[in-house]
Amino acid sequence: MSVVTKSDTAPSSLPAAHAQSDGRLRTLDLRVTGHPLDPDNTGSIIKPAELVDAVEISALNRSELVLYNQLLAHAWNDIAPGKIYRIRKSVLRGTHDSNDRLHESFDRLMSAFAKVRYRDANTGKSLTMRINLLGPNTEEDCDDGYFTYTFHPTLLTLLEHSQTWAKLKSEIIYLLRSKYSLRLYEMIERRINMHAQSETFSVEDFRAVLGVPKNKLPRFADLNKHCLKPAVEEINQLTDYAVTIAVVKRGRSVEKLVLTWLKKSSEAVQRAAQERQQSRIGRSARRKGTVEVIL
Numbered sequence: 001m002s003v004v005t006k007s008d009t010a011p012s013s014l015p016a017a018h019a020q021s022d023g024r025l026r027t028l029d030l031r032v033t034g035h036p037l038d039p040d041n042t043g044s045i046i047k048p049a050e051l052v053d054a055v056e057i058s059a060l061n062r063s064e065l066v067l068y069n070q071l072l073a074h075a076w077n078d079i080a081p082g083k084i085y086r087i088r089k090s091v092l093r094g095t096h097d098s099n100d101r102l103h104e105s106f107d108r109l110m111s112a113f114a115k116v117r118y119r120d121a122n123t124g125k126s127l128t129m130r131i132n133l134l135g136p137n138t139e140e141d142c143d144d145g146y147f148t149y150t151f152h153p154t155l156l157t158l159l160e161h162s163q164t165w166a167k168l169k170s171e172i173i174y175l176l177r178s179k180y181s182l183r184l185y186e187m188i189e190r191r192i193n194m195h196a197q198s199e200t201f202s203v204e205d206f207r208a209v210l211g212v213p214k215n216k217l218p219r220f221a222d223l224n225k226h227c228l229k230p231a232v233e234e235i236n237q238l239t240d241y242a243v244t245i246a247v248v249k250r251g252r253s254v255e256k257l258v259l260t261w262l263k264k265s266s267e268a269v270q271r272a273a274q275e276r277q278q279s280r281i282g283r284s285a286r287r288k289g290t291v292e293v294i295l
Contacts, residue, residue, distance in 0.1 A: 030046045054116045059213045074087050085150070232245055
């Protein structure tokens, strides 16, 4: 097994990606750019569609999803079966002084299973793979020690055929406060350059892609109030996209959800950029058009 020694910050941009013989880019040929592990800086994270659309068997929370994106970004420009990556825990814990949250997140990621749907390159058949999101890893016990990790080789073999991806803005990932907002943002970035501007889901499938546990928010009214509406509002406030989720009913029951996405006007994009520069304090009030008075 070869060992890759990497710096504690995200890798810089490498030469431009190249096309395959059929003229299409592979997801693995794209490059992470900027400084996506630094919340105070800007950068891009490449996430294959297979991972964006993965259904969590072991539900993850927001901080664990962010951590997984960080680990993926740190390894991405050298990612390959058999390689080992390491990064200082201080880079991953952000503004937290303690590693306690990291310990729990490492444990959760190590035990996390997901269902990854893909099309077999040889037969063309649709398949579902159940696999660990993270491979074997080790952690140095000291506070500023290294976390050394791998990805499952079968997962990486699958990603060699990936030709669809989301190009995530790291500064937006750190600003989104909800797991469902983060998952919805990944879904939009994975679809934004498609010819279609909408997609229809069953309620069950949409819950699965957003990572809503089966025993949580079983009534659609609660799902809409605590998951869908807050996620859409946060996406519309902070990103360059205008997103809606419409319901299709059969009688009184919600049967389908229609996700629609559009790129905002230049003025709206500027307003979103300005909002991203403002303090998180008061953001909810600005989103709702109210004013918070601090006494």
